[in-house]
Amino acid sequence: MxxxxxxxxxxxxxxxxxxxxxxxxxxxxxxxxxxxxxxxxxxxxxxxxxxxxxxxxxxxxxxxxxxxxxxxxxxxxxxxxxxxxxxxxxxxxxxxxxxxxxxxxxxxxxxxxxxxxxxxxxxxxLFDDPETTRILTNNGTKTWYWSAAEQNHLGVGPNDAADTEHNFWPYWYGAGPFEKAGGTSSCMYNAKFTFSLDGNQIRFTQDNGGATFFNKAFASIAGGNGSEDICLAYNTTGQKTVLLSPAESVVAPEHSTGTQMTFTDGGFMGYYIGASTYEILEISENRMVVRAVQGNDPATAWYHIFTTQDPNAPTAPVFTNLVWADEFNTDGAPDATKWSFELGGGGWGNQEQQVYTNQNATVSDGTLKITAKKENDGTYTSSRLITHNKKDFTYGMVEIKAKLPSGAGTWPALWMLGSNYVENPWPGCGEIDIMESVGRAPDVISSTLHYPGHSGGGGDSTSKNVAGISTDFHIYTLVWTVDSLKFYVRDNETDPLPAPYKIFTNPGTPFTSNFFLIFNVAMGGTLGGAIDPGFTQSAMEVDYVRLYQ
Incomplete structure (x- = not known):
């Protein structure tokens, strides 16, 4: 006590x-x-x-x-x-x-x-969460919307401390992309949620377009008969205050940010379930997953996913806000606030020959250099850098200026993996290969999506001939939206963005959730192929990586 x-x-x-x-x-x-x-x-x-x-x-x-x-x-x-x-x-x-x-x-x-x-x-x-405050409000004003295109953007599951396998995700039900766009739920995607920073206070307004989607247990509040979940006319005007505090739920710390937000004066977000407190499970610059316990049913938890992209917007978003970058201007080891090393060997699922160390990646003369080497004992070493838990994101434009290694057997890759790969192993978590190349096929790059039913050699893939990829820098670009994934390559920044060399329609899950960046140079393996016996070493150089949203 x-x-x-x-x-x-x-x-x-x-x-x-x-x-x-x-x-x-x-x-x-x-x-x-x-x-x-x-x-x-x-x-x-x-x-x-x-x-x-x-x-x-x-x-x-x-x-x-x-x-x-x-x-x-x-x-x-x-x-x-x-x-x-x-x-x-x-x-x-x-x-x-x-x-x-x-x-x-x-x-x-x-x-x-x-x-x-x-x-x-x-x-x-002692509680303070300036990062959540910044992301919610952009240190000014920021509007969020339902992530209508994403699987499970509205979902429900048990609120049971003993059920640790199912109490942090919508185990019972998850809405499919745009599932609520018609019928009795047709108002749901019209809602706009605006967070503003007012001094040291977070303010909140909700524009529901005149109607709110009610859980049937609370429909009587707006004149409904309680027979079904339904959109009803409801006034959500007026400003609320948002109070951030430590999360107080049954969810384990590894599945949550540890922060909850409470809306004053009966405030809520989107779907009316009689709750004003929402635990923030995930949050990034343009994606937020929250969890709330139903007001009249403590055994039930609802899940909402929000995005900064309006699901009703008539045109594709234009990503111009630089939210994260590494220009590689400081000599020494890679910036530990942005990158982590993945270490070890064992083939990495592809029969690769290298062992990844933290000694084969360094920053000098304005570039990151990941060097694959043949050691004195005939083994191979390299490095593999990731941004997981340091920069995970959903949607945006990624630009990487890089020069690739050379030599048969080299396998450089600039790619992304779904952040939930632990609980949802590959290919369920998804993989986006922005650029891959192999030394045995000089001047050819490929871009690929891997996901369930499209793994390994069955991935959605395309290739393009690009001259001088190992002698000159090129800019490899991914533009990732709720609708598509587009791939580009150009020679320098002064060139306008050309037509994409490949457009993949976004298949939905898992490409509606957070991913993180991976830079590595593998040796041999199922794609790299036989290694040139005369190979000694070669490096992939990265001038910069930039993320716009």
């Missing part, structure tokens, strides 16, 4: 005044104004060693008045909660030690009321 310390100074700060009718109104019966309003609070986790609490920012607010029917707690950010019993568990999330003035209104019969204030003094909150 958490220790609590009752702050008696709160009583000294109590200010009371009464409001109500001058005369009894027979319409309401006898009007009895509350009296003797007592306010107090307890800081959760406070003791002699930790007088400011346990860092959770949690406070138990208590209110009692004679003849009171209900109590309204009003906080400094103008948000509020109403509690008939006068007991409120409140989390304040401003980082550090802060004090908060809380106004309490005790309501009696006939609209009578008495009001008081109490100051919560020196409360410690």
């Amino acid at each position: 958490k220790n609590t310390l009752k702050n008696l100074t709160g009583f000294l700060m109590l200010l009371l005044f009464a409001t109500g009718c001058q005369d009894d109104d027979s319409t309401f019966g006898n009007v009895t104004t509350p009296s003797n309003l007592d306010l107090s609070y307890e800081i959760v986790g406070a003791n002699q060693a930790n007088p400011n609490g346990d860092g959770s920012g949690m406070v138990v607010l208590k209110a009692h008045a004679d003849n009171a029917m209900t109590y309204k707690f009003i906080y400094p950010d103008a948000t509020s909660d109403t509690k008939p019993a006068g007991l409120m568990n409140k989390r304040f999330t401003t980082n550090g030690v802060n004090s908060y003035v809380v106004t309490v209104v005790a309501y009696g019969t006939g609209g009578s009321a008495v009001t008081g204030t109490i100051t919560v003094v020196d409360l410690l909150s």
